Amino acid sequence: MEATLTDTPRSTLIGFSRDAVEELSRRKAEPDWVLRARLAAWDLYESMPMPVRTDEEWRRTDLRGLKLDRQIPFAGLERRGVGLADLLPAGEGGLDPDVHRAGAVVQRDAATVHAEVDPALAAQGVVFADLDTAVREHPELVRRFFMTEAVPVGFGKLEALHAAFWQGGTFLYVPKGVRVELPFRAFAVATEPGASLFAHTLVVLEEGAEAFVVDAYRSETQERQAFTSGVVELILRRDAKLRYVQVQEWGRHVWSFLTERAVLADDATLNSLHVSLGSKFAKNSIGAHLRGENSLAEMLGIFFADGDQFMDHHTWQLHESPFATSDLEFKGALKGKARSVYSGMIKVEEGAQKTDAYQQNRNLVLSPTARADSIPNLEIAANDVRCTHGATVSQVEEEHLFYLQARGIERSEAQKLIVEGFFRPVIDRIPVAEIQDFLQAAIAHKVGI
Amino acid sequence: MSETTATTTAAPMFEIENLHANIEDKEILKGVNLTIRKGEIHAMMGPNGSGKSTLAYVLAGHPSYEVTEGVIRFNGEDILEMAPDERARKGVFLAFQYPTVIPGVSMANFLRMAVTSVRNARADAAAADGGEAKRMAPREFRRLMREKMALLKMDDSFATRYLNEGFSGGEKKRAEILQMALLEPSMAILDETDSGLDIDALRVVSEGVNALAGPEMGILLITHYQRLLDHIKPDRVHIMMDGRIVQSAGPELALELEAHGYEGLRARFAPDLSPVVAAERA
Numbered sequence: 001m002e003a004t005l006t007d008t009p010r011s012t013l014i015g016f017s018r019d020a021v022e023e024l025s026r027r028k029a030e031p032d033w034v035l036r037a038r039l040a041a042w043d044l045y046e047s048m049p050m051p052v053r054t055d056e057e058w059r060r061t062d063l064r065g066l067k068l069d070r071q072i073p074f075a076g077l078e079r080r081g082v083g084l085a086d087l088l089p090a091g092e093g094g095l096d097p098d099v100h101r102a103g104a105v106v107q108r109d110a111a112t113v114h115a116e117v118d119p120a121l122a123a124q125g126v127v128f129a130d131l132d133t134a135v136r137e138h139p140e141l142v143r144r145f146f147m148t149e150a151v152p153v154g155f156g157k158l159e160a161l162h163a164a165f166w167q168g169g170t171f172l173y174v175p176k177g178v179r180v181e182l183p184f185r186a187f188a189v190a191t192e193p194g195a196s197l198f199a200h201t202l203v204v205l206e207e208g209a210e211a212f213v214v215d216a217y218r219s220e221t222q223e224r225q226a227f228t229s230g231v232v233e234l235i236l237r238r239d240a241k242l243r244y245v246q247v248q249e250w251g252r253h254v255w256s257f258l259t260e261r262a263v264l265a266d267d268a269t270l271n272s273l274h275v276s277l278g279s280k281f282a283k284n285s286i287g288a289h290l291r292g293e294n295s296l297a298e299m300l301g302i303f304f305a306d307g308d309q310f311m312d313h314h315t316w317q318l319h320e321s322p323f324a325t326s327d328l329e330f331k332g333a334l335k336g337k338a339r340s341v342y343s344g345m346i347k348v349e350e351g352a353q354k355t356d357a358y359q360q361n362r363n364l365v366l367s368p369t370a371r372a373d374s375i376p377n378l379e380i381a382a383n384d385v386r387c388t389h390g391a392t393v394s395q396v397e398e399e400h401l402f403y404l405q406a407r408g409i410e411r412s413e414a415q416k417l418i419v420e421g422f423f424r425p426v427i428d429r430i431p432v433a434e435i436q437d438f439l440q441a442a443i444a445h446k447v448g449i
Numbered sequence: 450m451s452e453t454t455a456t457t458t459a460a461p462m463f464e465i466e467n468l469h470a471n472i473e474d475k476e477i478l479k480g481v482n483l484t485i486r487k488g489e490i491h492a493m494m495g496p497n498g499s500g501k502s503t504l505a506y507v508l509a510g511h512p513s514y515e516v517t518e519g520v521i522r523f524n525g526e527d528i529l530e531m532a533p534d535e536r537a538r539k540g541v542f543l544a545f546q547y548p549t550v551i552p553g554v555s556m557a558n559f560l561r562m563a564v565t566s567v568r569n570a571r572a573d574a575a576a577a578d579g580g581e582a583k584r585m586a587p588r589e590f591r592r593l594m595r596e597k598m599a600l601l602k603m604d605d606s607f608a609t610r611y612l613n614e615g616f617s618g619g620e621k622k623r624a625e626i627l628q629m630a631l632l633e634p635s636m637a638i639l640d641e642t643d644s645g646l647d648i649d650a651l652r653v654v655s656e657g658v659n660a661l662a663g664p665e666m667g668i669l670l671i672t673h674y675q676r677l678l679d680h681i682k683p684d685r686v687h688i689m690m691d692g693r694i695v696q697s698a699g700p701e702l703a704l705e706l707e708a709h710g711y712e713g714l715r716a717r718f719a720p721d722l723s724p725v726v727a728a729e730r731a
Contacts, residue, residue: 402533406545407628411532417554421552425552
């Protein structure tokens with residue numbers, strides 16, 4: 001089949017296959033080493049079994065509704081960018097694309113439609129680009145870091161599928177000692193009905209580098225089921241500092257899988273926030289390897305499920321060196337018939353003495369038909385550590401509603417105030433006004449749905 | 450049963466007739482009758498468990514209490530079917546004995562929402578009556594809040610704290626009176642606002658209440674002790690026992706109570722309820 005400039009994927013490909021991998025790579029006119037890497041990943045995918053419910057991580061996850069063989073592996077490859085404002089219309093509750101930034105990359109379906117970076121930063125050796133561009137212009141960096149260190153290709157079956165079909169994607173490389181204050185913004189927007197989307201974020205901060213990255217995933221709700229499998233790799237060298245924020249607002253037709261791993265060297269600091277609002281089904285595996293001494297990972301999460309949404313968060317605080325600190329707080333609210341699972345693991349390896357690990361998951365259940373499960377876990381092989389964890393599932397207290405109502409505040413407004421207050425301590429930990437305002441509005445919107 | 454006609458001719462504001470109320474099928478109020486007119490301060494005294502706080506909750510519309518009989522009218526309107534927020538917007542205010550802690554909700558945000566909803570409802574009601582609708586601007590709210598906080602000797606940092614979280618007993622009670630000052634209710638029910646206050650805090654809170662009291666406002670003070678009444682002078686004092694008002698009189702009744710204790714009053718006004726009398730009879 002010839003590469004063509006017309007956009008006709010719907011008629012050509014249904015389901016994932018070796019042919020589809022080759023077709024994708026050919027249409028993207030990729031170098032041979034990329035195609036070979038994709039095919040190797042495909043072979044790995046085929047050799048691995050699908051997760052089953054006897055696997056601990058999948059025990060509470062029902063995949064029966066997902067029809068992988070009916071998914072379109074990619075779509076919209078040839079689409080070109082228009083203005084950023086056309087791609088991301090303001091006023092729909094999404095993050096504002098016009099905000100001050102160090103750079104922006106917009107992926108729409110399988111294609112990158114917009115990419116920009118502050119030229120002053122580029123002059124200092126900062127690379128911020130879509131992955132296709134990075135493959136062409138910085139192959140040595142991509143070969144070294146892409147699915148090798150943080151989330152290796154063989155991590156799991158869905159990660160191998162991702163490695164075979166990744167599209168678009170964002171690559172940030174900050175050289176030694178360069179500090180960037182403004183956020184790098186990455187958007188992944190899905191529009192093609194039934195098309196899969198494999199967004200990838202690869203961040204590498206060299207020694208002493210600092211950056212702030214915001215990932216936003218969005219789509220309008222559609223009839224036809226869609227599948228997305230994202231991978232986020234955050235690599236922090238010695239004394240690097242990264243603030244990472246991720247906002248998931250997929251439409252209600254999306255089955256979303258996400259695997260994220262951060263790797264922290266000595267004295268590195270990660271501050272992350274994960275916000276899950278959209279999708280029909282979301283399964284997120286979020287972890288930090290505290291590989292270096294004195295490293296610090298602050299991991300925050302906010303999720304809010306309504307209707308028949310299912311959200312599943314697995315977190316991993318992996319202490320592999322002494323004197324490291326991890327501080328995790330995930331908070332969720334549920335309405336309607338929504339269900340959530342939170343499962344958190346603090347794992348302290350032998351020799352990781354003086355570890356200080358904290359893990360907290362609180363859930364607020366707003367309807368009698370919603371359900372939250374919380375499973376905290378500890379696995380400690382060192383003997384001089386401090387690890388604490390806590391989990392709660394609670395409801396809005398009638399006494400709180402009465403108190404607010406007795407001050408003239410309507411019951412629905414009172415409920416909104418209480419839910420916002422529930423999330424407030426987490427919101428207050430993100431010292432970025434734009435993110436705080438966004439979260440406040442998103443939560444108020446969710447309560448009011 | 451024993452409410453006497455007030456000396457003024459002011460219109461009745463709160464009219465409670467034969468009020469019976471249950472919680473979880475247990476009858477707590479067993480026929481309360483009480484009329485409070487504009488400008489009047491009434492004190493409700495009585496031993497623990499007599500139903501004073503239940504009366505306060507029922508008047509404010511707490512959903513856990515079921516009114517089984519009787520009427521509550523506010524400015525001539527039956528309010529029994531009204532939700533608590535609707536009653537509050539009509540001008541009823543309850544200062545809680547145990548104010549609730551609501552984490553994550555800042556005092557300033559909460560106060561702005563409360564003041565906006567109550568004052569705007571009042572402005573809309575005034576406009577409906579052909580008056581001028583004066584909705585409150587944000588700047589005006591901030592000015593008003595600072596002014597009332599100064600009146601109650603409250604620190605500025607208070608506004609940024611979460612609602613009642615980490616407040617001392619005295620701070621909580623002061624915060625209740627601050628809310629009352631901002632909402633300007635026409636009928637205030639103060640449920641044991643004096644409990645847990647030291648002498649200085651009691652004076653500040655009492656001064657706050659006295660500054661708000663006036664000819665347009667009715668106040669119902671629920672208290673165990675005479676000492677609050679040294680600071681806020683009631684027009685009428687009622688004694689509640691076992692879910693009923695057993696005696697109503699002028700301020701001298703509180704002094705009598707101080708002298709003889711509840712047991713003495715019980716023997717005089719409700720001998721059926723007195724274990725002492727019962728023992729003597731036996």
